Amino acid sequence: xxxxxxxxxxxxxxxxxxxxxxxxxxxxxxxxxxxxxxxxxxxxxxxxxxxxxxxxxxxxxxxxxxxxxxxxxxxxxxxxxxxxxxxxxxxxxxxxxxxxxxxxxxxxxxxxxxxxxxxxxxxxxxxxxxxxxxxxxxxxxxxxxxxxxxxxxxxxxxxxxxxxxxxxxxxxxxxxxxxxxxxxxxxxxxxxxxxxxxxxxxxxxxxxxxxxxxxxxxxxxxxxxxxxxxxxxxxxxxxxxxxxxxxxxxxxxxxxxxxxxxxxxxxxxxxxxxxxxxxxxxxxxxxxxxxxxxxxxxxxxxxxx
Amino acid sequence: xxxxxxxxxxxxxxxxxxxxxxxxxxxxxxxxxxxxxxxxxxxxxxxxxxxxxxxxxxxxxxxxxxxxxxxxxxxxxxxxxxxxxxxxxxxxxxxxxxxxxxxxxxxxxxxxxxxxxxxxxxxxxxxxxxxxxxxxxxxxxxxxxxxxxxxxxxxxxxxxxxxxxxxxxxxxxxxxxxxxxxxxxxxxxxxxxxxxxxxxxxxxxxxxxxxxxxxxxxxxxxxxxxxxxxxxxxxxxxxxxxxxxxxxxxxxxxxxxxxxxxxxxxxxxxxxxxxxxxxxxxxxxxxxxxxxxxxxxxxxxxxxxxxxxxxxxxxxxxxxxxxxxxxxxxxxxxxxxxxxxxxxxxxxxxxxxxxxxxxxxxxxxxxxxxxxxxxxxxxxxxxxxxxxxxxxxxxxxxxx
Numbered sequence: 001x002x003x004x005x006x007x008x009x010x011x012x013x014x015x016x017x018x019x020x021x022x023x024x025x026x027x028x029x030x031x032x033x034x035x036x037x038x039x040x041x042x043x044x045x046x047x048x049x050x051x052x053x054x055x056x057x058x059x060x061x062x063x064x065x066x067x068x069x070x071x072x073x074x075x076x077x078x079x080x081x082x083x084x085x086x087x088x089x090x091x092x093x094x095x096x097x098x099x100x101x102x103x104x105x106x107x108x109x110x111x112x113x114x115x116x117x118x119x120x121x122x123x124x125x126x127x128x129x130x131x132x133x134x135x136x137x138x139x140x141x142x143x144x145x146x147x148x149x150x151x152x153x154x155x156x157x158x159x160x161x162x163x164x165x166x167x168x169x170x171x172x173x174x175x176x177x178x179x180x181x182x183x184x185x186x187x188x189x190x191x192x193x194x195x196x197x198x199x200x201x202x203x204x205x206x207x208x209x210x211x212x213x214x215x216x217x218x219x220x221x222x223x224x225x226x227x228x229x230x231x232x233x234x235x236x237x238x239x240x241x242x243x244x245x246x247x248x249x250x251x252x253x254x255x256x257x258x259x260x261x262x263x264x265x266x267x268x269x270x271x272x273x274x275x276x277x278x279x280x281x282x283x284x285x286x287x288x289x290x291x292x293x294x295x296x297x298x299x300x301x302x303x304x305x
Numbered sequence: 306x307x308x309x310x311x312x313x314x315x316x317x318x319x320x321x322x323x324x325x326x327x328x329x330x331x332x333x334x335x336x337x338x339x340x341x342x343x344x345x346x347x348x349x350x351x352x353x354x355x356x357x358x359x360x361x362x363x364x365x366x367x368x369x370x371x372x373x374x375x376x377x378x379x380x381x382x383x384x385x386x387x388x389x390x391x392x393x394x395x396x397x398x399x400x401x402x403x404x405x406x407x408x409x410x411x412x413x414x415x416x417x418x419x420x421x422x423x424x425x426x427x428x429x430x431x432x433x434x435x436x437x438x439x440x441x442x443x444x445x446x447x448x449x450x451x452x453x454x455x456x457x458x459x460x461x462x463x464x465x466x467x468x469x470x471x472x473x474x475x476x477x478x479x480x481x482x483x484x485x486x487x488x489x490x491x492x493x494x495x496x497x498x499x500x501x502x503x504x505x506x507x508x509x510x511x512x513x514x515x516x517x518x519x520x521x522x523x524x525x526x527x528x529x530x531x532x533x534x535x536x537x538x539x540x541x542x543x544x545x546x547x548x549x550x551x552x553x554x555x556x557x558x559x560x561x562x563x564x565x566x567x568x569x570x571x572x573x574x575x576x577x578x579x580x581x582x583x584x585x586x587x588x589x590x591x592x593x594x595x596x597x598x599x600x601x602x603x604x605x606x607x608x609x610x611x612x613x614x615x616x617x618x619x620x621x622x623x624x625x626x627x628x629x630x631x632x633x634x635x636x637x638x639x640x641x642x643x644x645x646x647x648x649x650x651x652x653x654x655x656x657x658x659x660x661x662x663x664x665x666x667x668x669x670x671x672x673x674x675x676x677x678x679x680x681x682x683x684x685x686x687x688x689x690x691x692x693x694x695x696x697x698x699x700x701x702x703x704x705x
Contacts, residue, residue: 224539226563226564277535
């Protein structure tokens, strides 16, 4: 039983990170019908931005500001840098191709992804950097229920992920901006005719999606400690998988899909074998593509005949 | 259905990208393919005292094959830097003007074959340091055998590489056949382990080492469970929860020290008190610092060898921190350079064939690794053994 609950905690941590990445994929797809394959690398840049703040403020062993302030600054820096990067990518890699065939921006996305990976490699070097969270927060602190343990870092990560997702949901459902975003997603031309500035909405969408990815980058740095130039690749694929399983274009779907993948990974490592962890995740993806291509919460597209 | 086909296509594209990310990346990074770094013959006064009485100018290029970009770039960068340092220092001390040519293999056998062909085609290249991975050595073996090109690997440890199929192959590190049993005996005899969990990282280095270690452990009556996890994985917590209370030692034959650090942290998080034991791939005092863990290494920490102090300082000043893959690369480069120089000293021209001969009969009384360097007929280094360290207060303390 404790073993099972421990997997739930593991799955929840991993799942919240995937959910944040998946949100960016899903929001951009919802509005532009574009798969932004550079999204994983935006997350990588966010992780490095958080790392830069950490090191700049004295490093994990001897930070110059209280931990709460330090974490807040790390999150803020990562989110702003990633957000700005997302907007820049949209401006230079996707906007010129907006009326091109759909394959063109996709190729452009993959190009941007390789560009960011190799730029990070050249500028930052190939060494793995670690956040050294254990030096800031003793890994033993946290909630203990008998053998079940939830470390403080995991609690911070899960809580902040939930807060961000709630904030996003409020923004999309309750504000004028959110309404404009939804309208643009449903029908871009009609939205333009209604007086919505679609270009601004697209920029905002990229910004918000990238901000979430930046936050996910810092979370991964805090829990799993290791950041490097290539980290966005696999994370991006997992986020993409989560978005598709949840129903691409659907915001609650992306959250659900992220959690689903997180649980699938934890449980397959725990009960089947860690060897097959990735195999199982991508098998699930293929199964969804075959049986329910619109995902958990997406809506099947109607085809007029 | 239009949306679905779009996604299906994108998915296919993503999988292709995943499958051949190494290849696709090449387009952006081929610069590494043939970057020649010239280090002029800065003959210092010090160098002049030990000069060449050779009538022939001692020149030539040494190729270096390492994963300079791609997922294993953290290893390759360190190897490249140490190789460069070796060339710079050797030229300065001996008044030679050898040059280094970089070849980026991305730890990919196909890429390694292409680089090997480029090197063979460059008539000035008289020896190669590398490639880094065992699978790459297997791929380039036939190419270098045909061209009589000597190649000295700094990290390829698969046992079968020196079985005679590549007569021009040498390596400066002991093979897996030695590390596994050494580690296993230490766990069984010194740590008194009754149950060991072995987790490989799905590379041929790791699975090979896991196999030999498991075999020795089982032969000594130790209970072994096997797990495996990808190098890309950052979350090991599910795996960590599977470590039972009766497990005495968790053995990680891994290549990425930062991963093992995460693993150790997650063990602490879940209150697991099994002893962590890492292979030579984890020997990296800057990155792997789990208190009470053990690490094996093919060399004593070169930071602990007094003769190497100057070299360590020179490297750290120029390039920063380093792990376990750099110093053997330095040793491999010195082997190639010394061999070439010995031919010049004898008044001949250092051809590939001559360098193969010279490496085979090389006899260096000391090396950066703290041991003399001589090769057996198979190409394996003689007298190398594995050392075992314990991490105490962030320091690597030699225990065996």
